[in-house]
Amino acid sequence: MARIPNAQWRRALAAQRVAFTWLFVATLVVSLSALVVIGIILVRGAGALSLEFLTAMPSNGMRAGGIFPAIIGTLELVGLTVLFALPMGLASAIYLTEYAKEGWTTRLVRLAIVNLSGVPSVVYGLFGLGLFVIFCRFGTSLLSGALTLAIMVLPVIITASEEALRSVPKSFREVSLSLGASHWQTIRHAVLPFAIPGIMTGTILGVSRAAGETAPILFTVAAFYLPRLPESLFDQAMALPYHLYVISTQIPNIPASQRYGTALVLLLLVLSLNLLAVVLRTRYRRRQRW
Amino acid sequence: MSWQRRREQVIEFSIRACGISSILIVTLIFLFLLREGFALFRSIPIGDFLGGHRWYPISEPPRFGILPLILGSCLVTAGATILAVPLGIASALFVSEIAKGWVREALKTGIELLAAIPSVVLGFIGMAILSPQIKHAFDLPTGLTALTGSITLAFMAMPTIVSITEDALTAVPRGHREAALALGATKWQMMWRVLLPAAGSGILAAVMLGIGRVIGETMAVMMVTGNAAVIPRTLLQPVRTLTATIAAEMGETVRGSDHYFALFAIGIVLFVISFLINMIADLFLHRERT
Numbered sequence: 001m002a003r004i005p006n007a008q009w010r011r012a013l014a015a016q017r018v019a020f021t022w023l024f025v026a027t028l029v030v031s032l033s034a035l036v037v038i039g040i041i042l043v044r045g046a047g048a049l050s051l052e053f054l055t056a057m058p059s060n061g062m063r064a065g066g067i068f069p070a071i072i073g074t075l076e077l078v079g080l081t082v083l084f085a086l087p088m089g090l091a092s093a094i095y096l097t098e099y100a101k102e103g104w105t106t107r108l109v110r111l112a113i114v115n116l117s118g119v120p121s122v123v124y125g126l127f128g129l130g131l132f133v134i135f136c137r138f139g140t141s142l143l144s145g146a147l148t149l150a151i152m153v154l155p156v157i158i159t160a161s162e163e164a165l166r167s168v169p170k171s172f173r174e175v176s177l178s179l180g181a182s183h184w185q186t187i188r189h190a191v192l193p194f195a196i197p198g199i200m201t202g203t204i205l206g207v208s209r210a211a212g213e214t215a216p217i218l219f220t221v222a223a224f225y226l227p228r229l230p231e232s233l234f235d236q237a238m239a240l241p242y243h244l245y246v247i248s249t250q251i252p253n254i255p256a257s258q259r260y261g262t263a264l265v266l267l268l269l270v271l272s273l274n275l276l277a278v279v280l281r282t283r284y285r286r287r288q289r290w
Numbered sequence: 291m292s293w294q295r296r297r298e299q300v301i302e303f304s305i306r307a308c309g310i311s312s313i314l315i316v317t318l319i320f321l322f323l324l325r326e327g328f329a330l331f332r333s334i335p336i337g338d339f340l341g342g343h344r345w346y347p348i349s350e351p352p353r354f355g356i357l358p359l360i361l362g363s364c365l366v367t368a369g370a371t372i373l374a375v376p377l378g379i380a381s382a383l384f385v386s387e388i389a390k391g392w393v394r395e396a397l398k399t400g401i402e403l404l405a406a407i408p409s410v411v412l413g414f415i416g417m418a419i420l421s422p423q424i425k426h427a428f429d430l431p432t433g434l435t436a437l438t439g440s441i442t443l444a445f446m447a448m449p450t451i452v453s454i455t456e457d458a459l460t461a462v463p464r465g466h467r468e469a470a471l472a473l474g475a476t477k478w479q480m481m482w483r484v485l486l487p488a489a490g491s492g493i494l495a496a497v498m499l500g501i502g503r504v505i506g507e508t509m510a511v512m513m514v515t516g517n518a519a520v521i522p523r524t525l526l527q528p529v530r531t532l533t534a535t536i537a538a539e540m541g542e543t544v545r546g547s548d549h550y551f552a553l554f555a556i557g558i559v560l561f562v563i564s565f566l567i568n569m570i571a572d573l574f575l576h577r578e579r580t
Contacts, residue, residue: 016478026380030448031400088308095309112312118568120506122533126557130322184301212408215508219540241410248414263411274406
């Protein structure tokens, strides 16, 4: 099939070489930048990591000591967020896949979900302030913050759960219904168990987003400096992302290691959640045999 | 039996209620923003708010003109878009059409990692690493400029642009590719003249969603742009965006003051912008499918 290359063909090939080089370089810039950021934080923050840094209260105006209350605050916040967002998101997804007939209601719901996922995070913060902190009188508290974050991650959980539910074959439902199971029994025993890995993946991704967000918790939970653990749902709390913001912009003369150390802990938390989601997804794909 | 039916009805009812909750939440967000934001227009005409040149919320008398903030947001967003769109589309082309096997997987993982990094961490890196470079390179009094913001935000928009563009490219039928190659086009000619136009509306949606992500970004932009509320003339000066204004000032306002209402009014502006962007993107995506 050897063809004699004419000038035009050669020029086209040369153009292709140039273009592909550019595409390759661009891809490297995008995909390596994450590694560069992670690398910088790892190298400069690793020195700050110690048992004391992870388990001590901050001291000396946050210039020394540890970040224990911020770590615990973020974990509690994230746990509560899942508690609120998962049941509601899952029910929403079940509604969309199993109960609703396609029509203007589902179109409106989908439109709402699309818009929710596009609302700027700081607007969620405003909303949380208006509704939970002031209107519901929850005050600046873990509860207000977790509810705000739950609303923010809702679209992620709904979309992922919907996809997981839809990937369960129709025949599973037909068999269950034909055996006399009710609609809900079918969903509960013949559909949900097979969608769980997908739902979990989506939830974990949503959670990792919630763990790293700062703007929605600025006016709903975050305590600037609170060297103790929150005692109830109605208590303020410190959180890792807000703490990083505070010590890198609001307080002068902080040793850089404190900042990089905090950034590293936050990054490790978020990335390990993402890793967990990826592992789940791969194992699930390998196991899926229908 | 009837007890069971009863249970079934209760479950179905609650699932349906959760299902339409997203509509309720979007409406609630908008209503709360309107309720608090419109209180401002009792004392300040809406034209002075949107078109005013001065944002001096705590001087006497206060000025609530958000034009400098709107222009600040636009400038940073435009810069980020110009950087992120070519890089993002190029990466999507490379990952979906050229890269194969483990290289492809590695590149995709890198891009996903970038999406996972919390914005406050990117902002921190922008502040600690990028801004001194910019200050040095352009010999400026400060490295916290619109340009620094644009570069930081470009990296936040890229993952969105890449993943949605990739979906759009995958949706182009195989036959298009094969027909172009069979007619003697080089692979690059096929990509440039067939693939990109065929995926056009999906790519536009990707760009819109990337822009939406950048306009709504809060923490990173607040940390790296210097936050000077003046009408920007160049990319090399500090600017302040709509989102950063809310995040930075809400903590200091008195509930029920004009300043407080003004921040909610900015929230309305942001909500409307993100709503429009998402509607347009959704429109493009649906045109793609049909």
